[in-house]
Amino acid sequence: MSDDLLATAAAAEPAEGLRAVRALHTLADRLEALHVERARQAGWSWQQIAECLGVSRQAVHQRYGKRFG
Structure with a gap:
């Protein structure tokens, strides 16, 4: 999954890249919240x-x- 997302984020098409960046932000936010809760x-x-x-x-x-x- 992360390799596909990284490839999409690096896409030449700005809309694809920006959607991938948004997905990465969402993933990072969810992971951060999960680990803050665990901490x-x-x-x-x-x-x-x-x-x-x-x-x-x-x-x-x-x-x-x-x-x-």
């Missing part, structure tokens, strides 16, 4: 999660705090 269930702090994601504690808490508080 919170494992007792990780917002700071630990933020450091792994390379963002501020405030940013990750703002995005996921209500879901995985």
Whole structure:
């Protein structure tokens, strides 16, 4: 799947490439949420999660705090 998506993202046709980029963003968002949830269930702090994601504690808490508080 990822090889096909990568090939599509690199397509010469802008519409195909942009749809693939959107699909990659969606996949990345879902994976991030999954692992933030797992980290919170494992007792990780917002700071630990933020450091792994390379963002501020405030940013990750703002995005996921209500879901995985």
